Amino acid sequence: xxxxxxxxxxxxxxxTNKKSLKCEQHMGHRAMYWYKQKAKKPPELMFVxxxxxxxxxxxxxxxxSPECPNSSLLNLHLHALQxxxxxxxxxxxxxxxxxxxxxxxxxxxxxxxxx
Amino acid sequence: SQQGEExxxxxxxxxxENATMNCSYKTSINNLQWYRQNSGRGLVHLILIxxxxxxxxxxxxxxxxxxxxxxxxxxxxASRAADTASYFCxxxxxxxxxxxxxxxxxxxxxxx
Numbered sequence: 196x197x198x199x200x201x202x203x204x205x206x207x208x209x210x211t212n213k214k215s216l217k218c219e220q221h222m223g224h225r226a227m228y229w230y231k232q233k234a235k236k237p238p239e240l241m242f243v244x245x246x247x248x249x250x251x252x253x254x255x256x257x258x259x260s261p262e263c264p265n266s267s268l269l270n271l272h273l274h275a276l277q278x279x280x281x282x283x284x285x286x287x288x289x290x291x292x293x294x295x296x297x298x299x300x301x302x303x304x305x306x307x308x309x310x
Numbered sequence: 311s312q313q314g315e316e317x318x319x320x321x322x323x324x325x326x327e328n329a330t331m332n333c334s335y336k337t338s339i340n341n342l343q344w345y346r347q348n349s350g351r352g353l354v355h356l357i358l359i360x361x362x363x364x365x366x367x368x369x370x371x372x373x374x375x376x377x378x379x380x381x382x383x384x385x386x387x388a389s390r391a392a393d394t395a396s397y398f399c400x401x402x403x404x405x406x407x408x409x410x411x412x413x414x415x416x417x418x419x420x421x422x
Contacts, residue, residue: 199352226408237398237412238353245408285352291408298343299400299410301352 201302218269218286227269228287314413331416333399
């Protein structure tokens with residue numbers, strides 16, 4: 196199974212809502228990632244979890260709150276977002292270090308619209 | 311922060327032609343990876359070249375790496391309409407742990 200599954204595929208939320216994006220993988224990968232991608236731009240790294248611990252936070256605003264409840268699941272909790280946070284949110288997973296050195300497997304993304 | 315910059319930003323070719331896109335990066339790397347993204351979809355890993363390799367092939371893909379110039383190129387031979395996508399390089403920086411950032415990308419359009 197080489198799939199990374201993201202839900203929901205589409206999400207529309209108001210600025211006062213609280214919602215969550217979910218990501219699941221069953222490849223035994225111990226590194227999981229959140230990226231944000233605006234139209235016609237490259238994905239921007241937000242967070243990296245390694246062995247279920249947050250290892251990288253790229254100075255992301257606190258209205259985005261990641262959570263890694265176990266080695267297969269990654270969540271991104273959203274609260275008090277702004278319209279400029281509308282984007283495609285991509286989850287990825289990889290082996291931690293080792294060989295091959297960390298090819299990333301991506302989900303299809305969650306398209307978020309903030310009204 | 312972005313580690314890679316690609317050129318051209320956009321490339322339009324006819325089916326059957328070759329497509330070459332280039333990536334320049336800033337610091338020492340362990341490897342450099344190339345990914346493809348179809349419009350609005352997730353990224354798909356294409357090929358990885360290690361810092362001690364100079365050239366690598368996978369099907370119609372050929373990747374070169376010149377660490378002295380901090381640059382890499384991706385060649386797609388005999389392109390097909392299905393190759394239409396955005397292509398991103400991702401240099402894995404030495405000492406960067408699991409951090410992987412993407413270059414600015416090349417939008418490739420292959421016309422029939």
